[in-house]
Amino acid sequence: MSAILRNTSAEPHRFFSRFDTRTAMVIVSASGALPLLAIALLSPSFLRPGAFPTLAAIVTFTAATVLVAAKVGRLNDVQFAVLGAGGMLGVALSAYLIADPAGTRAVSSMLAVVPAIAASGSALRVTTALTTASVALATWLSVITLSSSGLAITFVAVGAAATTVLVPVILIGALRRSLLAVNGRLNILANTDPLTRLLNRRGMLSQVEALLEKTRDRRGQICAFVVDIDHFKIVNDSLGHAAGDRVLVTIAQALGHATDELGSVGSIVSRIGGEEFLVLTEGTPKNPLDTAILEQVRRDCDVTVSVGSVTVDVRGPLDPRLTFGDFDNSGSSENLNVEHVDHPHVEHVIDTIMHAADKALYDAKANGRDRASHAGTILVTWAPRGADHRHRPSEQTRRTAL
Structure with missing residues (x-):
């Protein structure tokens, strides 16, 4: 009743x-x-x-x-x-x-x-x-x-x-x-972080969905870069939070300059945590963006950053390429991780991307900081909201693809 x-x-x-x-x-x-x-x-x-x-x-x-x-x-x-x-x-x-x-x-x-x-x-x-x-x-x-x-x-x-x-x-x-x-x-x-004027997580998510749609339709890739300031706690503790805020602003500006210099049109640059930033670009930059970020920060800032990156191969759930084993554009599937998003919420996709990039970021931190590490390529299946998922690849097809 x-x-x-x-x-x-x-x-x-x-x-x-x-x-x-x-x-x-x-x-x-x-x-x-x-x-x-x-x-x-x-x-x-x-x-x-x-x-x-x-x-x-x-x-x-x-x-x-x-x-x-x-x-x-x-x-x-x-x-x-x-x-x-x-x-x-x-x-x-x-x-x-x-x-x-x-x-x-x-x-x-x-x-x-x-x-x-x-x-x-x-x-x-x-x-x-x-x-x-x-x-x-x-x-x-x-x-x-x-x-x-x-x-x-x-x-x-x-x-x-x-x-x-x-x-x-x-x-x-x-x-x-x-x-x-x-x-x-x-x-x-x-949708904007009031300090750095970059997108916050909410603003970033609203743009990522359109980026995923466009990349899937073109059968392209997204490069994701997680940027973390090295020893940021020491800056706050020794110089004060006002100095820390100035560092965050200069890092945000440096990220913008780095993406502009490489011609990464339509890049999504956002602040996603206290001292952590996320950069998403469509396609693979002609010049390594992680290197450009490191060099730009060294020139413009009094601190250094570590960068963890991952390449995201975006496909629709019915894409024929899901039946083949080699998804990596380099011709090798050694570093390939496959993530299938059966319920395609953009938050889930971002969490998947962040999880992979964070692993690379930890490697960069462990190896001395002020450097970049790449996590390889992950494949994410993406469909628009309301799409019919009844004919998505079966578990057997997924195992065959791997």
Whole structure:
């Protein structure tokens, strides 16, 4: 029974999560126009003579708009623009069909709804086009409704109608830009180490997934370098943590210079621990990056670092190469370790890479520090989230590959 209750309580959440804010607002605003037909039926004098067929067509389009939005769940800009433009035309015609000028002005105020919705989540060109159309329709209604009242009153009415449309659009647009700017700054803070300005672990993980996808599609490799500052505790203990912070900043800058000098475009440089850094590059650098890192640190810093590296061969779970024994580009499988990620979470892949590179780092530390050690090549199978793993290589195939 408890399981049934949990599943039932989850239904509303799944239902509402189908809609983005813009689509939900379209459904709500369009639904609000449907009672107009009932009012016309109850009070025939509410409309101009012969207006009922046109109003019925408008209500039919409005109902279709609600159904389409509910079915799609998340309208794209084109769908929203078509439905929004049709909805505004329906509002304008409905206002025109009302016999009482006061009722016309009341309904015409609804022309501000669609541009306001557009400002909350549409592209600028869509918002601009719908706002322009809304102002034009509002102007047309003001002119035909109040032209008999004189030029001055008509002019004031046109200005008021345009203001009714423009003010919400400008305010919502400004709020949206402010929110995007704040979210952008928060995203930077969440993904960046505040001291070194490098990516932190969270920021690094968000970029590694794209790197794995690209490398797998190209049947390429990733080079991973774990960089650890030698005797960093002594720096903190003897010179203070402020000096340690300066060392961390200069190391971060040195890593950036080393990757730039070797032309490692798209390298991911991150700080993953107190004095530990991770550098990921696509493909094999023409010149050894670990050597470049050591030399750059020697030139720029008062400390040295040790580097542990590993080459990562990225393959899809159905890649034919998984049935062959020689994965190493050098033609030797001596240093090859095979890691199969059956549940491909990027954290698991990074942990696998780090585990292999850390072994090489310990070797570099044990052999005197200020040097690099390479752990060989590991093979990682990677599939995008939601991929079908029912046909991944069997255990027997894996043993044959090894």
